[in-house]
Amino acid sequence: MDDLVFHILFGQEIRVKIIRFFLLHEGSGFVLNYLRKFLKIKNSRLLKKELKNLKHIGFLKMRGQKIFLNPFFPLNEALINLVIRPSFWYRGKMIKLFQRVGAIKLLVLVGILAGDDKMQEVDMLIVGNKIRERRLANLMTELEADFGKELNYLVLTEKEFQYRYSMFDRLIRDVMESQKEILIDKLGIERII
Numbered sequence: 001m002d003d004l005v006f007h008i009l010f011g012q013e014i015r016v017k018i019i020r021f022f023l024l025h026e027g028s029g030f031v032l033n034y035l036r037k038f039l040k041i042k043n044s045r046l047l048k049k050e051l052k053n054l055k056h057i058g059f060l061k062m063r064g065q066k067i068f069l070n071p072f073f074p075l076n077e078a079l080i081n082l083v084i085r086p087s088f089w090y091r092g093k094m095i096k097l098f099q100r101v102g103a104i105k106l107l108v109l110v111g112i113l114a115g116d117d118k119m120q121e122v123d124m125l126i127v128g129n130k131i132r133e134r135r136l137a138n139l140m141t142e143l144e145a146d147f148g149k150e151l152n153y154l155v156l157t158e159k160e161f162q163y164r165y166s167m168f169d170r171l172i173r174d175v176m177e178s179q180k181e182i183l184i185d186k187l188g189i190e191r192i193i
Helices: 004-010 013-024 032-038 044-056 076-084 088-099 133-147 158-166 170-177
Strands: 060-063 066-069 103-110 124-129 153-156 180-185
Touching (some): 013 032, 013 133, 032 044, 044 060, 088 133, 103 158, 103 170, 124 158, 153 158, 158 170
Antiparallel strands (some): 103 124, 103 180
């Protein structure tokens, strides 16, 4: 997923993916092959170059064959605010991408996607009709590579959502009561909550 602003600021989209990935996996070490596959980076030489540059400035460190985030890198907190929390230009892109998977009525981001550090059971609530499952699965794989994190999401039809919402379903209530970002709301949820 191309992000023009980050591409201009950081010079490479791949660099943003790597930074985001390691900030979200502090304390865990990864081998080169795993990074290449998870982040969907085809050019191994470019990946090695970016990792080497990030290691050179002290953002990353090596232990054997594994690469780790340096938790003492002085800019980690600033980078978290810049590259992890979805920005206004990324939100607009997400809306367009989700509109391609079906008739989306409600799209809610929670947890880290909404700028909240608390872990949530789901990262995204998707309500819609005629959702193309294969397109949605492909989109989620792409988003996971961009965010550097496996995303948990709940997909409901409009009817299922209305029923669960009216029954005060725990998971729906947790999503609605947590810090959230509502990207699409064709159900008028923002007026209710």
